[in-house]
Amino acid sequence: MKRHWAKLAAIGGGTAAALVLALDLAFPLPRMARPDPGPGQSTLVVLAADGTPLRAWASEDGALRHPVTLAEVSPLYLQALLNYEDRAFRWHPGVNPKALARAAWQWARHGHIVSGGSTLTMQVARIVDPGVQGKSVGAKLRQILRALQLELHLSKDEILTLYLNQAPMGGMIEGVEMASRAYLGKPAKDLSHAEAALLTAMPQSPSRLRPDRAAARAQAARDKVLDRMQTRGVWDAATVKDAKLERVFAPPLRAQWLAPLAAERLRQQRRPDEDALIRTTIDAGLQMRLEQVLADRIGVLPVKVSIAALIVENEHAEIRAYAGSVDFGDASRAAHVDMVRGLRSPGSTLKPFLYAMALDQGLIHSESLLIDAPQNFGGYAPGNFQADFSGPVSVSEALQRSLNVPAVDVLERLGPARFAARLRTAGLRLRLPQDAQPNLSLILGGGSTNLEELVGAYTAFARRGIAVRPRLRESEPLVETPLVSEGAAFIVREILENGGRPGAPFRESEQRIAWKTGTSFGFRDAWAVGVTDRYTIGIWMGRPDGTPNPGHFGANSAAPLMKDIAATLGPQQLAPRRVPATVKAVPVCWPLGLAENLTAPAECLQHRLAWTLDGSTPPTLPDRLSGTGLIDVAWVDRQGRRTRPDCAAASVEPERVEFARWPTLVQPWIEPDERSPVERLAWSGDCAPRTATQGLRIVGLEPGSVLRPAPGHRQVELALQAVGAQQGLSWLLNGQAVGGVGANGGGPLKLTLARAGSQSLTALDGRGRYAQVKFSVQMPSAP
Template structure:
């Protein structure tokens, strides 16, 4: 007996020392927690597992219903607020009954001791385990308040199966936050931790045992709170209990996308920007569309809905079927890098507008052209000839887009994409001029971010999937396009006609505008469509995750109808107009009458006019000189040397530069060109104030390199654009005449090393000049 008391005394001294000198332990961050993702209206989307494969959702004590806190203390440790973490009387009684008289095992664990056991995983069926529990309980009591210890207990206690903590238990079993539990629900949860295996409420036997324990607890509850007798009628009613297998698994790609952005320390209730109703609609639209197009090999699609005003993602569908392994359904197509086809062209045009290269009605050339070793073709293998810039963008012509990209000088298209946050781009030299045609790779999320830039007056903003955007630091807002260029591009895209394929209903023109664009990647691997309407941007992609092609994967016919089906279902019809609803008073744009056929301000002889936007001081605007009145001999129909009232009459003809004239002829377009001068006209009489030659090759200030291994390639073509009345060009190098050529034919000059001034003179004496250099590199 003396040895027993010596041991007891030593234990007391040890406990005292631990109590005084023990460090403050961590009660919360020592373990991992689940995340409960809810939509913008607090509907549960998914609860993730903690790192140890348990549902454990951290919940502060202030978010727990009072009835649950009181019931837990009443059932587990009724003297909790009176003792110092251990109940000495209960311990002695339990020790005497268990080890001295050996009558029966009596528990003496307090809530603090249970927290110690759960925190340090202490075995409670041995004497040493019990002693460690006592010591740790005193350590906790030394450093934490009663409220803090109770909070730890409610977050660590087992509630059956792999559910720990009141937050997860309340949400899983009753689909409620712990603050919203009714008394029957609170009492049910309070009795589970004492015997979680036996009282798990998701089985018949478990619910029976939990109900029995709950009745006993309710009787104790009535002793303390007699007025709760009014709740007795609810105690016999069946409870709706949900098992973990019945938990929602909604918007899986979206939740995984968000979960990957959060650290292990970010847990609890995560409120997302998702609109569950729109998500369900969009999923149904995709699955229905895929089912209807399976006969032409369309088996997969992705879609994204973004509110560009809030920059919140409201719907994300990563694949047609998350659970379909045949299409790799768990891959998130919204994040996958794919060729965007022509969907990037609006930004080439936007940069060109900002650099003063074009306005929406600038006349561009859709004709065969080589850019070094690159000769772009169109999807339809045809060329339309001269085409207005707006039409070239809508009809997605390739040569005009590449030509504009090549002419950008202030900001390269590659630099623009880098500034916009497009990731994983290779070196600029890898792409050359193919970027405008989808030569690089972007994700749907990146593409939507770019289109939001158009909707937000050129300001780059980051999309977010969180309802509170401050959860993640947002990048500084950058202006990558002017508000004016963004406005003009939207006005062009709104005139893109909606698809009529597949019999799908399209927008009524009296309703919302849709500024939209399509894209088709090389080898028909990806079909894209993206549109801005109202406050939203919707992007859709149709293709295969394995990159296999299909002739059906064409943006307008495969993705366009899917886009408009989604727009009709998801965007409120509010007569939204690009021209009115995106216009602000600070925009430096004007709408004026333009000559429809030439894209310039109309001269007095232009009859076909239409209104269009331009940016004063930026857009390359001039009065059209294509339509001119000239004297014609009444007798022969020839062009007169000069006007004579008795023998001539004034008629209007089209004076197109030679390059455009050639393209019109290639396209088979008939023009009213001026007739030849009468034979008796002298050179002085036929000279006019028309356009001087514009030297196209050699390019001014360009350096050419001699290639010794291929002498034939050392010939430089001399070409120039001339006025329609010019038939011959005279070429001079350093004021030395070297050749005469037809105005519409190139002259090939055998290059030699040196710096040269080139001069071209037409047969009316109009001239222009430039400089170039030829160097010799010896390898």
């Protein structure tokens, strides 16, 4: 209060002071004249990590403001403002007597107001109190009184700060910082001489001098300020000449929004008592590059298809780029639906976690033998995306090729409930239909999750097995959860990135990315997730309404986009890759799966080099269809032929020989020279062998047949039947599924063959028995 009375005395003695004080009490300052105008009066602005505005929402009075302090504004702007508008600002009491006298003389001479004699304080009075606006003498007097009142209550710096934050800058924009960001794309602290002059001139006529609509008029007004600065000796002639070379131009304001759905998300989460400036972890430059990559894809997207993309920095779990839709302005693609958080089927993107958990449980190593063949898991009979089967495959191959049947096989042994619980603990929740329990379909996309949770879990492959919850705000805590062991994370990442081949050299100088795709049932969702040392990148592509997008799947749509985004990130290698102490490369043998030094030479039918965890080389998973293990028994007579103990014609006391056999379901894919030498022995003529084909045969095609089209045709048509099938039947042509029938296997198979060359047709029943016919097709020469 003493300071106020001192100011009153300076204004004009006791009588004047008493009058001003009375008026001050009768007409208090408007709300907007306070340094902190209170909630609802500040623009809500969501910022990138470097302070770049991503998106802003108008305050209750419809203005867009970005509050700043004097220290956050370029000194060039303050120079231009004070020297152009009010050189006496620092010493006058709110009004400039000299300027007012000049304005009064001009009014008396011309009969109307020529110049208002306004000080910056008087301009602030007009800004904070619309009731004192106008050019009449009465309005001018009210401005003077408000200016004196402002000087009574506020310091010079506080008054100047009010101007910086509320000066009209065209349309809804107020204040130098918001104008600088909106029109110039930079903070006000980085203004050049030309830009400082432009923003000084704009409040003179904000609607006429907007650089996005009237660039020529704005440039002329800017040059007037530059000339004044030179005339008054503030800036030299060379500086002003260079400044005038800068062309005034600003793009449409809406085009400058960045990460609009991320900003909207934070706006919805904001509490009413929180600050109006929300700083995010988003990298503005990276966000712009991401949005440009997505914009380049719009022209080739089918109708109503959108894209969501997320880039998370691994070390601190910070979201660096966020695109909830492909184009925020395209309503036909449901642009306002944030698919970073949309719940969708993840397809095959969960398979890396399955194999990592199986490694930790000691069920597999990287080259464990898995079975890619038709199987029935208690009524659930999955197939592969390409509808073909390869027989024996390794864990590395099954994961790289995203084979479905081996993954379901491993999940059944691990347990779907355990799998889902482990993911949930690490932040990746699989939503199931009401009252449903985790089942084998989970690994093929039988639950729902979102892109954010999926990316957070994938960071574990770059963070020594520790998953994170992605952070969009700097103030959010870092939430880390162990998901798999460091060794399991390393092995799975090597499989996805380098093929899982321990002998292959690390590509330290190249862009390394471990990636996995996924496609949900009916082509509704296409996914790709990639992990580098520095970032984890996630892509979702599809229709937000959940309708199919035929022909688009993870590998052909999402993966190329993910790689293009990764290419914009620059070098990703943070340090030379090191193999964890728990991981070793060990030679192993198929079909048993054990370490080579633990396998008899005769039982090592195929050599492999595997990544193993904690020194363990677990054996091949038990054969589901055989009551025995993979060590089988044969009897050999004295002539070196196979026989059976129960054969009446067997030689006296045949020798009992143990040998390694392949799992029952992969037998159709195993060539004779890949089998144990014991299995290749001829049988004694009087002792019929008990083979996998016993009781099952193919009717309608003889082995070794050469088939040709009928005259005038370009294809071969066949009608075949399998006799003796039990527990279902699958037909495979060159490993690709071509049909299946019921439990009795009695239905016919109709084949149309249009490709010349060797062919292999296999009938495989539910008991693992098979019949196989090899033949060839010849096509007539073109006329």
